[in-house]
Amino acid sequence: MTGDDWQLIGFSARMAVGSTVLILPLGVALAWLLARRQWQGKTLVETLVSLPMVLPPVVTGLVLLQLFGQRGPLGHWLHTHWGVDVVFTWKAVVLALGAMSLPLLVLFARSAIEEVNPALEQIARTLGAGEWRVLFTVTLPLARRGILAGVLLAFARALGEFGATIMVAGNIPGRTTTLPVAIYSLVENGEDAHAWVLAGISTLMAFLALWAGRALQRRRP
Amino acid sequence: MSDFRLHADFTKQFSGGPVIRAEALEITGAGVTVLFGPSGSGKTTVLRCLAGLAIPDTGEIICGGETWFANGRTVTPARNRRLGYVPQEYALFPHLTVAENIAYGLAGQGAAEKQARVAEMTGWLGLEGLAARRPAELSGGQQQRVALARAVARQPRLLLLDEPLSALDAPTRQRLRGELRQRLRQLAIPTLIVTHDRLEALALGDDLVVLDEGRIVQRGPVQAVFSRPANLTVAGIVAVETVQAGRVLAWENGLATVQVGGVQLTAVAEPLAAGTEIFACIRAEDVMLSRDAERHSSPRNRLPATVRAMLGEGSLMRIELDCGFPLISILTKPACAEMELREGAPVLALVKAPQIHLVPRSG
Numbered sequence: 357m358t359g360d361d362w363q364l365i366g367f368s369a370r371m372a373v374g375s376t377v378l379i380l381p382l383g384v385a386l387a388w389l390l391a392r393r394q395w396q397g398k399t400l401v402e403t404l405v406s407l408p409m410v411l412p413p414v415v416t417g418l419v420l421l422q423l424f425g426q427r428g429p430l431g432h433w434l435h436t437h438w439g440v441d442v443v444f445t446w447k448a449v450v451l452a453l454g455a456m457s458l459p460l461l462v463l464f465a466r467s468a469i470e471e472v473n474p475a476l477e478q479i480a481r482t483l484g485a486g487e488w489r490v491l492f493t494v495t496l497p498l499a500r501r502g503i504l505a506g507v508l509l510a511f512a513r514a515l516g517e518f519g520a521t522i523m524v525a526g527n528i529p530g531r532t533t534t535l536p537v538a539i540y541s542l543v544e545n546g547e548d549a550h551a552w553v554l555a556g557i558s559t560l561m562a563f564l565a566l567w568a569g570r571a572l573q574r575r576r577p
Numbered sequence: 578m579s580d581f582r583l584h585a586d587f588t589k590q591f592s593g594g595p596v597i598r599a600e601a602l603e604i605t606g607a608g609v610t611v612l613f614g615p616s617g618s619g620k621t622t623v624l625r626c627l628a629g630l631a632i633p634d635t636g637e638i639i640c641g642g643e644t645w646f647a648n649g650r651t652v653t654p655a656r657n658r659r660l661g662y663v664p665q666e667y668a669l670f671p672h673l674t675v676a677e678n679i680a681y682g683l684a685g686q687g688a689a690e691k692q693a694r695v696a697e698m699t700g701w702l703g704l705e706g707l708a709a710r711r712p713a714e715l716s717g718g719q720q721q722r723v724a725l726a727r728a729v730a731r732q733p734r735l736l737l738l739d740e741p742l743s744a745l746d747a748p749t750r751q752r753l754r755g756e757l758r759q760r761l762r763q764l765a766i767p768t769l770i771v772t773h774d775r776l777e778a779l780a781l782g783d784d785l786v787v788l789d790e791g792r793i794v795q796r797g798p799v800q801a802v803f804s805r806p807a808n809l810t811v812a813g814i815v816a817v818e819t820v821q822a823g824r825v826l827a828w829e830n831g832l833a834t835v836q837v838g839g840v841q842l843t844a845v846a847e848p849l850a851a852g853t854e855i856f857a858c859i860r861a862e863d864v865m866l867s868r869d870a871e872r873h874s875s876p877r878n879r880l881p882a883t884v885r886a887m888l889g890e891g892s893l894m895r896i897e898l899d900c901g902f903p904l905i906s907i908l909t910k911p912a913c914a915e916m917e918l919r920e921g922a923p924v925l926a927l928v929k930a931p932q933i934h935l936v937p938r939s940g
Contacts (some may be wrong), residue, residue, distance in 0.1 A: 475668040481655040482662040483682035
């Protein structure tokens with residue numbers, strides 16, 4: 357284990373945590389809209405959100421590269437209005453991880469919200485609660501275990517993301533390289549032993565995330 | 578509160594279901610109105626429309642001069658109707674304690690105020706010592722009281738109860754029926770109760786609205802509707818031909834003596850205090866008639882009576898008697914012929930003690 361390895365592990369963990377925190381409000385909001393509201397274009401949004409789960413990750417990465425590249429519609433807008441460049445920076449890493457793990461979070465959070473008895477939300481309304489109060493005092497507290505499971509799974513998914521990351525963030529050691537990308541490079545360069553060390557660390561981190569999820573879910577409500 | 582007035586006149590249809598019509602449904606004063614009818618008659622839908630949880634197709638709902646629903650549009654959403662709604666399964670918040678459940682509708686009040694109101698509610702409903710429990714740790718009867726406390730805590734102007742006792746086991750239901758009546762009286766909040774249980778309707782209601790297949794088929798004071806059903810449909814739904822108000826004189830060894838009209842009746846009953854007001858309920862097929870003064874027949878109640886009217890219904894004859902109070906009997910036509918029954922004839926009405934059902938009306 358070198359200092360570079362520790363930097364790599366810290367960076368990968370920070371990116372995974374950052375992307376998970378970033379997608380949490382978006383994912384829960386989407387999950388709630390899909391579970392509890394009827395609206396135009398619902399099926400389209402539902403399909404788009406789930407798409408990264410079944411597409412080759414490099415395709416998702418390619419789409420992100422097109423959208424957020426300096427000549428892409430979003431990338432251009434961010435560059436001219438905010439002076440922000442995304443691709444091939446750590447921001448692109450967060451973006452790629454977020455896009456790849458959002459479907460899992462939405463999937464879990466949605467089914468958790470759907471399992472909340474609507475009669476409880478209705479009774480809250482008759483007791484004078486507005487929609488926000490219903491959401492934060494009834495729906496989310498009752499769905500929290502499922503949402504938490506989704507968060508941990510999204511985090512674990514983000515830790516292991518490779519295809520989309522390499523497309524949109526590249527492999528710039530110390531700046532955009534994540535654990536999976538580093539492992540790939542090491543194997544490519546014939547440094548198998550070093551690759552195995554990092555693979556072991558990857559496995560350990562994923563194991564801990566899933567195990568923590570299980571343990572949290574088993575706890576009393 | 579006695580000038581309270583709710584006026585509802587709306588229709589609601591679920592795809593494939595019958596059209597449910599709440600035609601000129603009026604609730605006035607602070608009494609208890611029971612919306613009574615068989616399962617599937619649309620009672621709960623009417624209640625949910627009033628609560629703002631279901632949206633009528635057409636019509637209007639006006640409460641205390643405030644429009645809740647008109648022209649196919651919800652004007653006042655559920656959260657602004659200031660009503661107390663107790664659904665059939667109580668819908669207590671499972672993640673909140675009893676105290677937190679009761680306080681849920683008190684948002685916007687100070688902590689001290691909330692605490693005082695919760696204490697008042699738990700005291701009133703005998704829930705002291707349970708404030709820190711979760712709903713899952715309560716018995717069915719306790720859950721029912723918490724649901725009532727939660728609905729009442731915010732001082733609603735209208736209370737809506739959906740089958741308030743049906744989620745309970747039979748002994749608990751019987752015990753809580755009287756308790757609930759007493760508590761609703763103390764509250765004096767205009768209340769609408771939905772039930773398919775005839776005993777619940779008799780025990781809890783002041784006024785009765787009978788609903789069948791989505792239509793209001795009769796309305797009036799409870800006793801009047803039960804004793805004088807407007808037609809055979811209503812008679813079939815209420816299914817108790819004789820309902821008479823009375824008072825308990827004594828109770829001993831499972832037998833109650835009650836005064837009804839000018840007559841004393843003996844009935845099998847749970848312990849009842851002397852002086853308790855009751856409804857004595859007798860189904861017509863349980864009233865046997867005899868022309869001789871049989872001294873040795875088994876029924877405890879042998880009532881000298883006069884035939885007032887006879888009405889053929891298929892192979893049966895509905896016989897209205899006067900035995901000190903109006904009593905209905907049903908016999909087959911051959912039996913009537915054999916006994917040579919006719920209007921004005923004296924008979925002896927025989928009713929076994931277990932077949933007189935007493936519904937307590939006071940605590």
